[in-house]
Amino acid sequence: MSIAATFEIQYLQYLDPEGKQVRDDLPAFAEDTEHMVELYKLMVSTRVFDAKSVALQRTGKLGTYASCLGHEAAHVGIGSAMAAEDVLAPSYREYGAQLYRGVQPREVYTYWGGDERGNDYQNEPARHDFPWSVPIATQCLHAAGSALAFKIREEKRVAVCTIGDGGSSKGDFYGAINIAGAQKLPLVAVIVNNQWAISVPRHIQTGAETLAQKGIAAGIPTIQVDGNDIIAVRKAMGDALERARNGEGPSVIEAVTYRLGDHTTADDARRYRGEDEVKDAWTKDPVVRLRAWLEAKGVWNEEKEEAWKAECDEWMDNEVNAYLENKAQPTSAIFDYTFAEMPEDLARQREQAIELDRQ
Amino acid sequence: MSIAATFEIQYLQYLDPEGKQVRDDLPAFAEDTEHMVELYKLMVSTRVFDAKSVALQRTGKLGTYASCLGHEAAHVGIGSAMAAEDVLAPSYREYGAQLYRGVQPREVYTYWGGDERGNDYQNEPARHDFPWSVPIATQCLHAAGSALAFKIREEKRVAVCTIGDGGSSKGDFYGAINIAGAQKLPLVAVIVNNQWAISVPRHIQTGAETLAQKGIAAGIPTIQVDGNDIIAVRKAMGDALERARNGEGPSVIEAVTYRLGDHTTADDARRYRGEDEVKDAWTKDPVVRLRAWLEAKGVWNEEKEEAWKAECDEWMDNEVNAYLENKAQPTSAIFDYTFAEMPEDLARQREQAIELDRQ
Amino acid sequence: MAQITLIEAVTQALAYEMQHDQSVVVLGEDVGVNGGVFRATQGLQKKFGELRVLDTPLDETTIAGVTVGMAAQGMKPVAEAQFEGFIYPMMEQIACHAARLRNRTRGRLTVPAVFRAPWGGGIRAPEHHSEANEHLFTNIPGLRVVMPSSPARAYGLLLAAIRDPDPVMFFEPKRIYRQYKEEVPDDGEALPLDVCFVLRDGTDVTLVTWGAQVKECLETADALAEEGISAEVIDVATLTPLDFDTIAESVSKTGRCVIVHEAPKTAGFGAEIAARLAEECLYDLLAPVQRVTGYDTHIPLFRQEMKYLPSVERISAAVHKTLAVS
Amino acid sequence: MAQITLIEAVTQALAYEMQHDQSVVVLGEDVGVNGGVFRATQGLQKKFGELRVLDTPLDETTIAGVTVGMAAQGMKPVAEAQFEGFIYPMMEQIACHAARLRNRTRGRLTVPAVFRAPWGGGIRAPEHHSEANEHLFTNIPGLRVVMPSSPARAYGLLLAAIRDPDPVMFFEPKRIYRQYKEEVPDDGEALPLDVCFVLRDGTDVTLVTWGAQVKECLETADALAEEGISAEVIDVATLTPLDFDTIAESVSKTGRCVIVHEAPKTAGFGAEIAARLAEECLYDLLAPVQRVTGYDTHIPLFRQEMKYLPSVERISAAVHKTLAVS
Numbered sequence A, B: 001m002s003i004a005a006t007f008e009i010q011y012l013q014y015l016d017p018e019g020k021q022v023r024d025d026l027p028a029f030a031e032d033t034e035h036m037v038e039l040y041k042l043m044v045s046t047r048v049f050d051a052k053s054v055a056l057q058r059t060g061k062l063g064t065y066a067s068c069l070g071h072e073a074a075h076v077g078i079g080s081a082m083a084a085e086d087v088l089a090p091s092y093r094e095y096g097a098q099l100y101r102g103v104q105p106r107e108v109y110t111y112w113g114g115d116e117r118g119n120d121y122q123n124e125p126a127r128h129d130f131p132w133s134v135p136i137a138t139q140c141l142h143a144a145g146s147a148l149a150f151k152i153r154e155e156k157r158v159a160v161c162t163i164g165d166g167g168s169s170k171g172d173f174y175g176a177i178n179i180a181g182a183q184k185l186p187l188v189a190v191i192v193n194n195q196w197a198i199s200v201p202r203h204i205q206t207g208a209e210t211l212a213q214k215g216i217a218a219g220i221p222t223i224q225v226d227g228n229d230i231i232a233v234r235k236a237m238g239d240a241l242e243r244a245r246n247g248e249g250p251s252v253i254e255a256v257t258y259r260l261g262d263h264t265t266a267d268d269a270r271r272y273r274g275e276d277e278v279k280d281a282w283t284k285d286p287v288v289r290l291r292a293w294l295e296a297k298g299v300w301n302e303e304k305e306e307a308w309k310a311e312c313d314e315w316m317d318n319e320v321n322a323y324l325e326n327k328a329q330p331t332s333a334i335f336d337y338t339f340a341e342m343p344e345d346l347a348r349q350r351e352q353a354i355e356l357d358r359q
Numbered sequence C, D: 001m002a003q004i005t006l007i008e009a010v011t012q013a014l015a016y017e018m019q020h021d022q023s024v025v026v027l028g029e030d031v032g033v034n035g036g037v038f039r040a041t042q043g044l045q046k047k048f049g050e051l052r053v054l055d056t057p058l059d060e061t062t063i064a065g066v067t068v069g070m071a072a073q074g075m076k077p078v079a080e081a082q083f084e085g086f087i088y089p090m091m092e093q094i095a096c097h098a099a100r101l102r103n104r105t106r107g108r109l110t111v112p113a114v115f116r117a118p119w120g121g122g123i124r125a126p127e128h129h130s131e132a133n134e135h136l137f138t139n140i141p142g143l144r145v146v147m148p149s150s151p152a153r154a155y156g157l158l159l160a161a162i163r164d165p166d167p168v169m170f171f172e173p174k175r176i177y178r179q180y181k182e183e184v185p186d187d188g189e190a191l192p193l194d195v196c197f198v199l200r201d202g203t204d205v206t207l208v209t210w211g212a213q214v215k216e217c218l219e220t221a222d223a224l225a226e227e228g229i230s231a232e233v234i235d236v237a238t239l240t241p242l243d244f245d246t247i248a249e250s251v252s253k254t255g256r257c258v259i260v261h262e263a264p265k266t267a268g269f270g271a272e273i274a275a276r277l278a279e280e281c282l283y284d285l286l287a288p289v290q291r292v293t294g295y296d297t298h299i300p301l302f303r304q305e306m307k308y309l310p311s312v313e314r315i316s317a318a319v320h321k322t323l324a325v326s
Ligand SMILES: Cc1ncc(C[n+]2csc(CCOP(=O)(O)OP(=O)(O)O)c2C)c(N)n1
Pocket: A093, A134, A135, A136, A163, A164, A165, A166, A167, A168, A194, A196, A197, A198, A259, A263, C029, C058, C060, C082, C086
């Protein structure tokens, strides 16, 4: 039989779970220890932020919240590799990437606190990014569309979408990488494979051995990386972004990680997964791993850790206060963003609602 | 870098365009020349049938019609490999497979003649098959659902869907092979790659080198075959069906062929593709190829050809007459198949419509 | 006999029918071990196995298409969309196939399937989790659109939906999933899918509603009673095909009608009922028909959602408005 | 000046706006070299290149999602669904994002996109090629639903749709794509998206309609005139947000109203208009509102489709019925 095509999925890892470097060919950014400390600090602040969110929810000050515990290397790796002019189309828990791009913790709280203003990111570059996307996988097409806009306008920008292992089952994900492959769009699609889609384990989503191989269906470069190793994530992202920026088209990256927390605060993961599995996943903690590596390099220590955590605590307390002080929107806000120009009928409904409120 | 997975897409061909056998390991069914003559005869009758349909349309006796010219090896190969108890979920031009399974030419005419009764196949096994599916790719999920039913009921049956090169871009196709892979369903998905989706060429659909490699995304066996070589199609189908029937799960087959005619009678392909390309495709005609092989084997000749064509003509004339004699359905038929039990309001509308008709 | 909630009644109906009919299967995201995010399918997988209570990949198009395929080949699938806000990818399969396979094939193939989804707002849920979009399905011929508003009706109507030989959209008002309990005998008795339920008799005005707003209407009727106003309350329950006769009869009697629903006003299903009244009961109407509905905006995130949802105050005000006309 | 058909007016509007606004792009299946299966985009790719007139892979979900993404990043995409029967896979992106991104982000990101689709029956097309499903979009806040019914209105409304800062569903009645020609100056003048057009003045009855049925209604009005009945004809044109005032004014004058549309009756958009009349014009109504519509069935395949579509006879009969009431 003759062979029509062959493919290979590579796996990339620089740091093992103990933080031991398993390859010599460190990428340039990783040689810059100051930079790596910055990344580490954002991973830690992301974790502090996340714990604060969960606490807020538990005390009734937030609605349902989707935690990012365990995803810090993947998310910060994604966000830190992107250029400011690039566009991010996230799902709903990529805070590590978003904080890097200027989303404020208070905005995250506002959103999960049931207030649309949380989606109105004030700081660039996040201000031109897409808001959280709850309808699974729909954001992948927004990124593909952004990439198409960049290509048409001949801008050297890249669109990045993130998607879960579960989300990569949805037709939109396939549609996005397919049109990107056909049109050589500057798109990087990152599958953040945290093994679970609420209660559904990875093996029920697909019979594929890797999620990376989904990129083969679109004929585009694809790679699997250790998603708990920020060097690997950041390196794969950097390569993919560079290719995209140079007009060489899209890529898929599978970042293999683990959802250490519940799906959201409305979920109880003990219903469907064993404690052993979670315990084992904790031994691969992305934060511990990077810390060990930085400490071995002599650029981080317990003292710095404590100081930074204290700083983060203060930052988050400040954010929480800003959030809690924020008054609810006026009734008119229910109506004011439906159209650019208010239709007459709607204006009448608006008046009625305001009137009702006054009573 | 370590390798997470490797893949290979095989290409299968037994007969080259001249009908020369390019491999020695003929499958058992192909050693049976009587059987191969039967397949050849069905390919010819399919072509006669198709020409008749186009002629009917040109003379105003049919609505828009989707021709199958050039797909005879692929379609007959698919239909003839299936067992009676299997289920076929076709798109809209797989007559070669359907005639094999008992669909009558008059039913095809009735359908394209604007009459729902054309979907009401009278003969088994077609009677339990799905009707033509116009909304692209939706039929793939019907096949996956059928396969799931078979698995649940522990029936040794296989569901087969066919889909075009264009259709394989649609999320449903991906969804179907994905759930089939995850659940190891007895599904065979055949991509009939005829290079065109109306006016859109294959390379605008996807950046993938082969369409077969889409199966990799679902983690299932997949192969590319010469879709103008019925032995290759039939062999790949046979293998895939056997695996599915034995509980070994689904497969994808890409049958590479060419749409020799317009997309439908409403289309004019000269608007968007060159004559050279079409001329070249005619040199790979699946019917000519099999005939050459059979003639070389001494089991077919010009005389038999003429006799069989005459028989086909008679058959089709008979079918056409049956079709043309068929009176339109009564007005009540607009209403009678909406629900098993007629809702009261609808019954009133039905009476009104019948009344209006009487006037 | 135990008292159960609406969501427990859903589970009870599913379990009953799966027990008595081998062709009934449940499929959707997280319906298995987890028993669904609202626990509608709790315990079913343990009882009936992984194939009859199937966790699907995360793709609603797949769920809908596989459901159509299974149903056409003799199964009775009950598919779940995790929230009604995620039902859109099912639309093509529902509109093009589920609702018309019988018609397309002149009855050769049919789709005896149920599409379940938790529906509506009022539970402080995140974005896209509070949609009331039943209108999407009410103009599609060949579908039944059903919405229960009590544990007993959830049980009886779901049994009927599963047994029905045609596809049924079954929308469960999540706001009242656990609002109260009542006795629901597990006797396998279905309720009819072609009637509206008159929940309270009255003479002065007819309140027509469905889903979560049934409760608001009953409460409004209580409040009105204290003022000496007698309100009849109708739970439409099956929106399409509509039992208009029951509504017409009531409005002919009371002469006044307030229609209450959660979806946006314009082209919501309330419009159909008001239109029928204008066509068939014009001379019985003593006052213009009123609609109390969600506004023509997206339901706001939860900090403001109660301002959006029809309330006892808004319904009451509409009733007074219609009574002011004489 | 040349006389052009409705479909040519669509092409003319697209070409005009692409010429004057670099951010306008067209995308869909077969829109490029082939110029669309109805030739709506004929010649555009040659003029504006392969990227601004983009043939997409065959996936409507992709088309819709990419459209939203581009629009949010500053383009003005005009996306095509090849037939309205194939628009279902676009629903999630339209309902969850196009229609609400402005609202979700408090105006930070917006979707100035147009979703075009050939609409309706009457051209002897194959299965699934004759749908009239505008109702799907009329209950979704944040969308404009527009349907032209003449070459001039196609040109002016499409220009307005492209320029509108919010998403517009633009449904083109394929039955009248080439029915007649009229002069349409290529002057870039848009028509307003917030008015109904009174096409014919009358005093006895108001015919309210849109799309392909405008022609039927005008013909009916002609026929009625011969009987001495004066019918006013309103082309709704923009279904949502609805300019109800124009309709109300007319019906207040005539006292009688017949609503005509091609989609199934139950929960079709005619219901909304009838409901508004019942709510706001009850005392002006001299007779019950009538709806002449498609039946509550799927549109039959073409051998029977003309029996399904509203005809001059059916409209006329309804007018006489409303006039019989005094
Ligand atoms: C279209 C759609 N269907 C269902 C849901 C409900 N839902 C929310 S998150 C989720 C699981 C997502 O899993 P995965 O993609 O792996 O992402 P993760 O949550 O693990 O980050 C589901 C089913 C949804 N939000 N959107």
